[in-house]
Each structure stands twice: as C-alpha cells, then as structure tokens.
Amino acid sequence: MRVKLTICLVGIIAFLVAGNPLVIAGDLDPFLGVKGTLRIAGGTAHIPVMKEVAKRIMRMNRNIKITIAGGGSGVGIKQVGEGLVDIGDSGRKATEDEIERYGLKMFKFAIDGIAVVVNPENPLIRMNISEIMDIFSGKLNNWKELGWKDRETNVYTRDASSGTRKVFWKKALKKGEITKTANFVKSHGAMKSAISGDPYGIGFISVGYLDDTVAPVSLDGVFPTLENVRKGAYKIARGLYMNTKGEPSRLTRLFIDYILSKEGQKIVAEKGFIPVN
Numbered sequence: 001m002r003v004k005l006t007i008c009l010v011g012i013i014a015f016l017v018a019g020n021p022l023v024i025a026g027d028l029d030p031f032l033g034v035k036g037t038l039r040i041a042g043g044t045a046h047i048p049v050m051k052e053v054a055k056r057i058m059r060m061n062r063n064i065k066i067t068i069a070g071g072g073s074g075v076g077i078k079q080v081g082e083g084l085v086d087i088g089d090s091g092r093k094a095t096e097d098e099i100e101r102y103g104l105k106m107f108k109f110a111i112d113g114i115a116v117v118v119n120p121e122n123p124l125i126r127m128n129i130s131e132i133m134d135i136f137s138g139k140l141n142n143w144k145e146l147g148w149k150d151r152e153t154n155v156y157t158r159d160a161s162s163g164t165r166k167v168f169w170k171k172a173l174k175k176g177e178i179t180k181t182a183n184f185v186k187s188h189g190a191m192k193s194a195i196s197g198d199p200y201g202i203g204f205i206s207v208g209y210l211d212d213t214v215a216p217v218s219l220d221g222v223f224p225t226l227e228n229v230r231k232g233a234y235k236i237a238r239g240l241y242m243n244t245k246g247e248p249s250r251l252t253r254l255f256i257d258y259i260l261s262k263e264g265q266k267i268v269a270e271k272g273f274i275p276v277n
Helices: 002-018 026-031 047-060 073-081 096-102 129-137 163-171 188-196 226-231 250-260 262-270
Strands: 036-042 064-071 087-090 104-118 154-158 183-185 201-206 237-245
Touching: 026 047, 026 250, 026 262, 036 047, 036 073, 036 250, 047 064, 047 250, 047 262, 064 073, 073 087, 073 096, 073 104, 073 163, 073 237, 087 250, 096 104, 104 163, 104 188, 104 226, 104 250, 104 262, 129 154, 154 163, 154 188, 163 201, 163 237, 183 188, 188 201, 237 250, 250 262
Parallel strands: 036 064, 036 087, 154 183, 154 201
Antiparallel strands: 087 237, 104 201, 104 237
C-alpha cells in the first residue's frame, strides 16, 4: 500500500511541476520555474533541431516562449550582433571581424555535410570536383556533355548571406565563379523543392535534409553520407553554430546547455546531423 501511495505522489508531482503528465523532465529540469522569451534566427539548416528543442521546452514550461526564424547565417550573425535576437544560428564560423565587431561567443553543436543534389530522374550521380566546378561556373552547361540528355543544366544556389553557400563555394568550388544564370533559393527546404521539381536541376543542401525527393551526388567516388562525413572521407563539411552577443543570458544559456546535453545531442542525431558530444 505504501509503495502504491509513493508512486501516486510521484506522478502527481510530475504533473504539477511539468504541466503535462506525458513529459518527463530529465535534462529539461533546469528550465523549471524559469520565465521569458528567447528569439532565434539565422541558418536554415539548424531549424529542425531548434524547433524540436523549442517544442520540448515550451511543452514542459508554458512560461517560456521561443521564436525561430531563418534568413541565413549572415542574417543570424548580424541580428544577434545588433541585439535583435538572442541566438544567431550560422552554418559557418563567424569571421574575426564579426567576432570583434559584435563581441560574439560561438557554440558549436553539430557537424554537417553539404551534398550536391540532382533530380532523381538524373542518372548522373557520380561526378568529380572539376565537373561540379564547371557546372556551377557555367562552363559546362548541357547534360549531354556528361553523357545524358541534350538539355541545359539548371544551376540552383543560395544567396550571399547563406553560410551553406559560403562553405560550398570554398570547399567544393575552390572559391570559383558561380554562373550569373543560377537560380537563387532562400533555404534548404526551398532548394530541395526546386531540385525535386526540376529534372535538369542541380544544387546543394545540408546532408541533414536529404531524402528520396532528391538524389545525392558522389564527389570523387565518395557519397555525402553521415558516416563519410563523420570519418572525414567526405570533405565538404562544416560545423553548425549558435552565436550570442557576449555571455548568454540565463534562458539563452539554458537553451544552449540543453542542446549540448545528452538528450539534446540525441535530437541532433535524430535530425540527420553529427553530434559534437
């Protein structure tokens, strides 16, 4: 009888504290009794992780509000530096100038690969870096030149504020030119939609966003899988960062610590990225 009573009391306390009987706090314990609003913006690769973490926190503590927006790495760094958001997400390291200008602190929470993708109808899923450079520069502008159909290549890229674009430009294109006829898209989701709807399209997205709506391309014999990124075999990879202006406030610090916790890093892995812890 005493054992049953103890179990009941524990259940009641969990309900009263968390506000939801289905949530077991665990690594969320530090958020108990905390109130406030957390604003996050920036890199779009981060969004699946940020949304899942925010959902768990707000479900457990309804006195916390978390807003999440995209815009790209450059936007995230600029907005956090200007005090418009509390966390600016970036898919690249902040530059020395940005760190000095804004007094940034960087928190790396995941490792990501950047995959070249084509439409699933395209059989050309094995290319080398020089071919990719020629396609994105416009030098090679017809799929016939690679042994497929006599159709123009439709290049898709991101805008200048994108950390994904900067890393891809540096590591895959060797800082080479991107054709002026390239189509611009604003996010990884938009890139995936564009390529999945264009049989002759080619672009690049986070490995965490890969699914069967697009076909990843092997570069120099190495496919962009998580395992190949983890081993270092696939070289077009980068860290994902949360940036703050100076030392983070209490709620911001708790959010960062949760993502770096065992539970948070499990979310990172579930969303298709490589945990850092």
